Amino acid sequence: MAVINGEDVSASGKPLLQYLMETGYDSSRVVVERNLEIVPQDQLEAVIIQDEDSIEILRFVGGG
Amino acid sequence: MMSESKTPESGVREQGMEAVVISDQKLNYGIRAMMQERISREELDRAFDARFPKEMRRKLRGGRVAVAGLGGLGSNIAVMLARSGVGKLLLVDFDVVDVTNLNRQMYLIPQLGKPKAEALPEILNQINPYLEYESVCVRVTPENVKALFADYPIVCEAFDRPDQKAMLVRELLTQCPDTMVVSGNGMAGYGNTNEIQTAQLMRRLYVCGDRKTDVGNGIGLIAPRVAACAAHQANKVLQLLMES
Numbered sequence: 001m002a003v004i005n006g007e008d009v010s011a012s013g014k015p016l017l018q019y020l021m022e023t024g025y026d027s028s029r030v031v032v033e034r035n036l037e038i039v040p041q042d043q044l045e046a047v048i049i050q051d052e053d054s055i056e057i058l059r060f061v062g063g064g
Numbered sequence: 065m066m067s068e069s070k071t072p073e074s075g076v077r078e079q080g081m082e083a084v085v086i087s088d089q090k091l092n093y094g095i096r097a098m099m100q101e102r103i104s105r106e107e108l109d110r111a112f113d114a115r116f117p118k119e120m121r122r123k124l125r126g127g128r129v130a131v132a133g134l135g136g137l138g139s140n141i142a143v144m145l146a147r148s149g150v151g152k153l154l155l156v157d158f159d160v161v162d163v164t165n166l167n168r169q170m171y172l173i174p175q176l177g178k179p180k181a182e183a184l185p186e187i188l189n190q191i192n193p194y195l196e197y198e199s200v201c202v203r204v205t206p207e208n209v210k211a212l213f214a215d216y217p218i219v220c221e222a223f224d225r226p227d228q229k230a231m232l233v234r235e236l237l238t239q240c241p242d243t244m245v246v247s248g249n250g251m252a253g254y255g256n257t258n259e260i261q262t263a264q265l266m267r268r269l270y271v272c273g274d275r276k277t278d279v280g281n282g283i284g285l286i287a288p289r290v291a292a293c294a295a296h297q298a299n300k301v302l303q304l305l306m307e308s
């Protein structure tokens with residue numbers, strides 16, 4: 001189990017990008033932090049979600 | 065005092081591309097000098113000290129804050145920080161003042177067509193002509209984030225487009241290791257302002273807003289909620305400065 005935005009999620013083994021797409025995030029509008037490190041945009045596909053990972057996904061909406 | 069306080073400190077410079085000075089520096093210099101003739105630094109300081117602890121003015125005066133994006137959020141944030149006496153503001157935006165900005169941004173009809181990086185210091189100098197304002201008229205990209213912001217302990221993200229907001233926050237957190245980021249996210253429409261909140265979501269990231277109302281969903285940006293979100297951001301900046 002990984003913890004994503006504070007909730008236990010069984011997504012271990014999945015690339016981050018795949019998880020984002022499956023859960024309806026637009027990857028260009030998010031900032032992803034994994035174990036207190038920001039994941040660079042070009043690493044979203046390569047980084048595989050591991051058990052015990054603590055992941056924060058921050059989604060941005062338009063307007064400013 | 066003459067030489068120091070009347071220096072034109074609100075010039076615009078281009079960074080990361082050809083160095084083209086686009087501001088009418090004489091105009092800003094004129095406004096700054098005119099305002100300084102109307103009111104002395106001592107008068108402004110006395111008015112502040114009569115209401116707040118001296119320690120507060122000292123801390124805010126020593127503050128250095130960057131505002132990225134000078135639209136509804138950024139122009140309001142900068143005005144609130146100048147009114148609060150924050151010593152140095154870096155103002156970054158590539159755009160010009162448009163008629164569609166008047167419903168929520170600080171700009172005035174005589175400023176239509178002017179670069180925001182030039183129009184905003186004109187307003188700030190009429191609020192406090194003894195603070196330092198530096199403007200850069202440039203589009204922020206991953207390539208110039210470090211050069212623009214790494215020296216600033218606090219950066220307010222005040223962009224409009226969601227992909228640009230995400231890009232800036234991501235790049236600030238990775239390229240500027242000593243910088244706290246205060247971001248605005250979700251303030252469209254006229255729903256309950258109580259939904260606009262400040263939350264620390266990462267060690268160096270505070271996010272202000274309702275985090276859901278998207279201008280892309282057909283609800284426009286309206287002055288009160290935009291100002292409420294900007295006030296959350298400006299107040300978090302003051303808290304961070306007072307804690308430092």
